[in-house]
Amino acid sequence: MRVFNCDHCGHVVFFDSVQCLHCGSTLAFLPDSFTMAALVPVPEEGPGLWRRVDPRGDGLQSGRRYRMCRNHTAHQACNFALPAHHPGDLCVSCCQTRVLPDLSHAPNVRRWKQIEAAKRQLFYTLARLGLEPAPGGAGPVFEFLADLPGGPPILTGHLGGTITLNIAEADDDERARRRIALGEPYRTLIGHLRHESGHFYWDQLVRDGGRLESFRQVFGDERQDYAAALQAHYARGAADADWAARHVSAYAAAHPWEDWAETWAHYLHMIDLLETAASYDAAVTVPDPHAAVRQRVSDPFAVPRPAFQDMVRQWVPLTLMLNSLNRSLGQHDAYPFALSPGAMVKLRFVHDLVQGLAVPACPVPFGAH
Known part of the structure; x- marks a missing residue:
């Protein structure tokens, strides 16, 4: 399993990480891009919605929105996210x-x-x-x-x-x-x-x-x-x-x-x-x-x-x-x-x-x- 880097601070993070130990960013694995991502909530767009911290650092927000897998929300038992438009509430692994x-x-x-x-x-x-x-x-x-x-x-x-x-x-x-x-x-x-x-x-x-x-x-x-x-x-x-x-x-x-x-x-x-x-x-x-x-x-x-x-x-x-x-x-x-x-x-x-x-x-x- 490869190691990853936090989008926000660049610190090393791992496949099972849920938080960057260096900067405190919330982390989730995105199966639609095969990467660990630092996410920030966007409550103004809807409950439970997140966007990825822009890894380029140019201030532009990612257009894609995500939700956490229900097993993360209910049990802290998963760190996969799923696209906001997906009709289910479980990630591709948990389902x-x-x-x-x-x-x-x-x-x-x-x-x-x-x-x-x-x-x-x-x-x-x-x-x-x-x-x-x-x-x-x-x-x-x-x-x-x-x-x-x-x-x-x-x-x-x-x-x-x-x-x-x-x-x-x-x-x-x-x-x-x-x-x-x-x-x-x-x-x-x-x-x-x-x-x-x-x-x-x-x-x-x-x-x-x-x-x-x-x-x-x-x-x-x-x-x-x-x-x-x-x-x-x-x-x-x-x-x-x-x-x-x-x-x-x-x-x-x-x-x-x-x-x-x-x-x-x-x-x-x-x-x-x-x-x-x-x-x-x-x-x-x-x-x-x-x-x-x-x-x-x-x-x-x-x-x-x-x-x-x-x-x-x-x-x-x-x-x-x-x-x-x-x-x-x-x-x-x-x-x-x-x-x-x-x-x-x-x-x-x-x-x-x-x-x-x-x-x-x-x-x-x-x-x-």
């Missing part, structure tokens, strides 16, 4: 959430806010890739549910365009418990959402996009029994030690659908981290057997888009540096993976598929959802 947990229970409000923040991050990356709105129309819808006493456990997953997430995943201790119980090195909210979005876009891009045969050549035949494959995967446990030669994670070895979803999530990890590093004008030393090459990290959304092999050459030392920085602070590796050539082939498949859509990253039209 994708179809079912909420019981918000009268205070811990659920906290969990919901954390999940929505991760979902906005997912929305941003997908939109920058030209995948929101989705090629088949509207994007996925989301249901955030809680386990009920005596009821069946809520399982995180995707079915028919709906992504369900158990809100317990927003609790660090519960997420850590599940990560340890399942033998996973990495488990985060954004990781869950990126993975489940992979299942949604498999339907959109592979099944409905006429790419089943090319998919099967790389990932295997998805027609094998899914339930039986998962059961066999969990029965094997650590015994399946050769997964790393062909997959991005141990779970990816369970079934071709999960292989795709894990690879898709890793590709979104790559895109987001490279964009973040590029926005800081970071440079890395790319290992070379003859001479080390130092180069700036390429913005994955630059025009023309960087080649996949260049992204990978920057990705590897970047993740090594990231993990080293984490260890310096006594933290676990932020990216606890080492991608094999076999896994890279699958990442390349995802990259070529996404880039081959030839849909330029553009501002998100409101009303698309």
Whole structure:
């Protein structure tokens, strides 16, 4: 995720900011221009209306007017704005959430806010890739549910365009418990959402996009029994030690659908981290057997888009540096993976598929959802 600058004072602000800590300006993300903006109210034009502070500093007011997302106004749970003329009162991300947990229970409000923040991050990356709105129309819808006493456990997953997430995943201790119980090195909210979005876009891009045969050549035949494959995967446990030669994670070895979803999530990890590093004008030393090459990290959304092999050459030392920085602070590796050539082939498949859509990253039209 790139960093931004306050329109009013130029200070660095972030994607989830709601106020500039330097000048106090109100901030909101504008999906119709892919930017964070400093806003000032214009009550004389109507209740709840805002305009953008003119970034040029010439005193001219922006002609476009905005309203804050209802989830910001009611719960301080969103920092997206929407055009004043838009008929709805939810932003393009929040309107994708179809079912909420019981918000009268205070811990659920906290969990919901954390999940929505991760979902906005997912929305941003997908939109920058030209995948929101989705090629088949509207994007996925989301249901955030809680386990009920005596009821069946809520399982995180995707079915028919709906992504369900158990809100317990927003609790660090519960997420850590599940990560340890399942033998996973990495488990985060954004990781869950990126993975489940992979299942949604498999339907959109592979099944409905006429790419089943090319998919099967790389990932295997998805027609094998899914339930039986998962059961066999969990029965094997650590015994399946050769997964790393062909997959991005141990779970990816369970079934071709999960292989795709894990690879898709890793590709979104790559895109987001490279964009973040590029926005800081970071440079890395790319290992070379003859001479080390130092180069700036390429913005994955630059025009023309960087080649996949260049992204990978920057990705590897970047993740090594990231993990080293984490260890310096006594933290676990932020990216606890080492991608094999076999896994890279699958990442390349995802990259070529996404880039081959030839849909330029553009501002998100409101009303698309």
